[in-house]
Amino acid sequence: MSAVENPRTDVAGGTDGADGSVTFGLTVDGTAHEVTARWDESLLTVLRDRLGVRGPKTGCAHGRCGACAVRADLGDGGHVLCACLVPAATAAGGTVETIASIGGPDGALSDVQEAFLAEGAVQCGICTAGFVTAATELLETNPDPTRPEIEAALYGNLCRCTGYGRIIAAVETAARTRRGATS
Amino acid sequence: MLLEAPRFALPETLGEALAARAERPEAVVVAGGTEVMPDLLWRNRTAAGFLSLRRVAALRGTATDGGELVIGAGTPVAALTTAPDGGLRAAASSLGTPLVRTEATIGGNVVSALPYRNLLPTLLASGATLELTSATGTRVVPFDGFVTAPGVTGLREGELLTAVRLPVHVGFADYAKVGRRNAQFVATVSAAVVSRDGVARLAFGNAGPTPLRSDAVDTAATALLDGRATPADLRATVAAAVDPPEDTVASAEYRRHALGVLAVRLVTRAAVDAGLGS
Numbered sequence: 001m002s003a004v005e006n007p008r009t010d011v012a013g014g015t016d017g018a019d020g021s022v023t024f025g026l027t028v029d030g031t032a033h034e035v036t037a038r039w040d041e042s043l044l045t046v047l048r049d050r051l052g053v054r055g056p057k058t059g060c061a062h063g064r065c066g067a068c069a070v071r072a073d074l075g076d077g078g079h080v081l082c083a084c085l086v087p088a089a090t091a092a093g094g095t096v097e098t099i100a101s102i103g104g105p106d107g108a109l110s111d112v113q114e115a116f117l118a119e120g121a122v123q124c125g126i127c128t129a130g131f132v133t134a135a136t137e138l139l140e141t142n143p144d145p146t147r148p149e150i151e152a153a154l155y156g157n158l159c160r161c162t163g164y165g166r167i168i169a170a171v172e173t174a175a176r177t178r179r180g181a182t183s
Numbered sequence: 184m185l186l187e188a189p190r191f192a193l194p195e196t197l198g199e200a201l202a203a204r205a206e207r208p209e210a211v212v213v214a215g216g217t218e219v220m221p222d223l224l225w226r227n228r229t230a231a232g233f234l235s236l237r238r239v240a241a242l243r244g245t246a247t248d249g250g251e252l253v254i255g256a257g258t259p260v261a262a263l264t265t266a267p268d269g270g271l272r273a274a275a276s277s278l279g280t281p282l283v284r285t286e287a288t289i290g291g292n293v294v295s296a297l298p299y300r301n302l303l304p305t306l307l308a309s310g311a312t313l314e315l316t317s318a319t320g321t322r323v324v325p326f327d328g329f330v331t332a333p334g335v336t337g338l339r340e341g342e343l344l345t346a347v348r349l350p351v352h353v354g355f356a357d358y359a360k361v362g363r364r365n366a367q368f369v370a371t372v373s374a375a376v377v378s379r380d381g382v383a384r385l386a387f388g389n390a391g392p393t394p395l396r397s398d399a400v401d402t403a404a405t406a407l408l409d410g411r412a413t414p415a416d417l418r419a420t421v422a423a424a425v426d427p428p429e430d431t432v433a434s435a436e437y438r439r440h441a442l443g444v445l446a447v448r449l450v451t452r453a454a455v456d457a458g459l460g461s
Contacts, residue, residue, distance in 0.1 A: 019188075019189035019190065020189070020190055021188065022186065022188040022190075022191045023188075024186055039188060039190040039191040039232060039233060040190075040223055040230060040233065042220055061221075061224055062220070062221035062224060062225075063217055063220075063221065063279065063280070063282065063283045063286075064280070064367055066280070066282050069282055074237060074238070075237075075238050075240070076240075076243070079261075079285045080281075080282060080285070081282055081285050081286055082282045082283065082286070084220065085215065085216050085217045085220050085221075085283070085286055086216055086220075086286065087213060087216050087219075087220065087233055087235060089186060089188075089191050089193065089233075089235070090193060090213075090216070090233075090235040090237040090238065092185055092186045092193055092238075093185065134281075134282070152281070153281060155280050155281055155366070155367070156279070156280025156281045156282035156283065156367075157282075
């Protein structure tokens with residue numbers, strides 16, 4: 001486990017005394033970790049600053065921008081959520097899949113990622129992992145989404161570069177490609 | 184107990200949760216974390232520890248019991264976006280974002296008890312009741328009166344909100360809010376309507392320190408519904424009944440006006456639904 005020794009103390013909650021720690025198991029992208037964190041630390045802080053998992057990004061840190069979106073199963077079947085809003089220790093024994101689980105090994109891109117590249121849906125990139133995560137979840141539950149359905153599914157992800165048009169086009173392209181590949 | 188530490192408890196059963204509540208009265212009860220985590224980040228509050236209800240599966244899910252829809256307090260708002268109640272559906276669908284709705288719970292929305300919370304006017308308009316459970320048993324109280332001040336409720340020491348009960352009615356229910364922008368906005372003011380058997384009942388959010396309704400407003404709304412009064416009559420009655428806050432988001436005068444607009448809008452929708460309007 002590649003731990004970062006001095007996690008930022010300004011990301012969630014305040015500082016704590018010696019009894020402020022919690023130790024729990026967490027599986028991230030298929031790797032089991034034993035995590036020791038402050039009791040009030042967010043899942044995002046644990047992922048990025050304690051485990052060195054940098055796919056989820058710190059954007060707004062309060063659930064508005066979706067840059068930290070990951071797929072997580074915290075004992076309720078699994079869904080995409082904002083890692084910044086989840087007290088990390090409530091994920092004890094759970095599994096988290098970040099953008100690293102969406103792409104293939106050795107940097108291979110998923111069909112959704114390829115579509116984002118092909119459509120020019122990536123500029124600065126800080127929102128991209130979150131958008132791809134939300135879009136991938138959408139296409140798994142709804143393989144042929146309408147434009148309003150795409151917009152609704154991506155409502156929790158903000159992009160300050162693209163104006164969203166290229167991102168929506170990318171999701172439409174990914175859906176079309178995926179339907180073509182399976183029909 | 185799935186996990187226990189000096190400042191953290193993660194129960195799996197209601198019994199464990201109630202025991203932890205009694206043992207840790209100073210701990211903040213957290214469900215989804217969507218309010219508490221930003222509050223800690225921004226130093227809006229301090230917390231001595233967490234009692235997390237996230238892993239108590241018995242608190243999640245909805246069922247019908249007689250004439251009531253029983254919603255476990257840990258049910259995520261996302262699950263309410265397809266609820267049979269139109270008001271609940273509209274209020275849930277316009278809360279936060281899809282990524283917030285999977286975590287935010289109905290229980291958190293109710294117990295946090297802030298005037299702009301989406302679900303509160305809907306619960307007040309529909310005559311909801313709350314199941315409050317402690318180690319000594321469960322009491323059922325009306326939602327009307329449960330919130331006593333912004334962020335303050337009638338929840339007693341050792342108690343947890345375990346379920347919200349809504350009368351299942353055949354009729355029309357809806358919710359509307361206005362804010363400072365069209366995306367991801369917190370309600371500057373909000374309103375909910377329930378209309379059945381020709382009688383309209385309205386409730387308002389951010390119209391006063393606590394969720395607000397009044398008999399005079401419902402009389403005027405019902406009169407508008409069946410054409411005995413004008414929209415101006417209802418707006419005037421609403422303006423007289425509400426006591427909205429004045430803050431950096433909006434003036435009390437703006438809120439009073441907007442509440443009247445929302446009231447007329449919702450009663451008009453109810454009239455159209457009943458085939459009474461055009």
